[in-house]
Amino acid sequence: METPRDTGSEVEQPPGASGTAEAYPGARLGRPVDGPRSLAGLGRRLVAIAVDWVLCLLVAGWLLRYAGLGQFAPLLVLFVENVLLVWTTGATVGHRLLGMRIETVPGTAPGLRRALLRSLLLCLAVPPLVWDADRRGLHDRAAGTLVART
Numbered sequence: 001m002e003t004p005r006d007t008g009s010e011v012e013q014p015p016g017a018s019g020t021a022e023a024y025p026g027a028r029l030g031r032p033v034d035g036p037r038s039l040a041g042l043g044r045r046l047v048a049i050a051v052d053w054v055l056c057l058l059v060a061g062w063l064l065r066y067a068g069l070g071q072f073a074p075l076l077v078l079f080v081e082n083v084l085l086v087w088t089t090g091a092t093v094g095h096r097l098l099g100m101r102i103e104t105v106p107g108t109a110p111g112l113r114r115a116l117l118r119s120l121l122l123c124l125a126v127p128p129l130v131w132d133a134d135r136r137g138l139h140d141r142a143a144g145t146l147v148a149r150t
Contacts, residue, residue, distance in 0.1 A: 025135045029105055029146065037107070039135045040100045040147040048094030049128075055093055056081060075123055082119035087112045099150045110145050118143035 026032070026039040053074070060073035069076065085092045090109055091101040102110050102118070110118070121127040121139035128137040136146050 025133060026146075029134055031146075031148070036149060038149050040098075040149050041135065044098050044100060044149075045147055048092065048098045048100060051094035051097055052078060052081060052092050079119050079123050082122060083112075083115050086110055086118065087115035095147070100147050101150050102145050103148050104144055105146060107148075110143065114143040114145055118145055 024033045029039075032038045056074045056077040060069070060077045063069050063073050063077070082092055086102045087110065089096075090103065095101060102115075104110055104114065118139050121142055124139075127139040127142070130138045132141065134146070140146055
């Protein structure tokens with residue numbers, strides 16, 4: 001008697017899949033397990049936000065000196081950077097350096113409304129720290145976005 005493996009008709013699953021649709025982060029969203037379009041991991045995302053924060057601190061230091069914006073200048077710069085860059089290019093400086101981009105779940109550009117909502121929630125700090133099984137923070141879930149690898 002022939003088995004599916006003998007005839008080549010066995011359905012192959014991604015590495016680590018246990019036969020369920022939720023075997024790896026992003027499976028429920030139709031994303032691959034690894035490579036381009038897969039969901040970015042925590043380490044990569046943390047380094048990207050650290051890069052963005054350092055850049056914002058540098059810009060805010062200049063603004064504090066010359067524009068007198070006060071102690072919330074770095075947060076304001078982070079908000080503006082995220083809105084403008086996610087809206088226009090789909091990625092902040094940190095995302096680009098780490099090979100990531102912001103997309104909607106179907107894979108399209110986020111647009112201004114999603115960029116605004118995502119950036120506002122990111123600046124509140126708590127939403128990005130609460131994740132689901134698909135590695136999406138509350139800010140991404142509320143905006144209907146995700147962070148994908150490029």
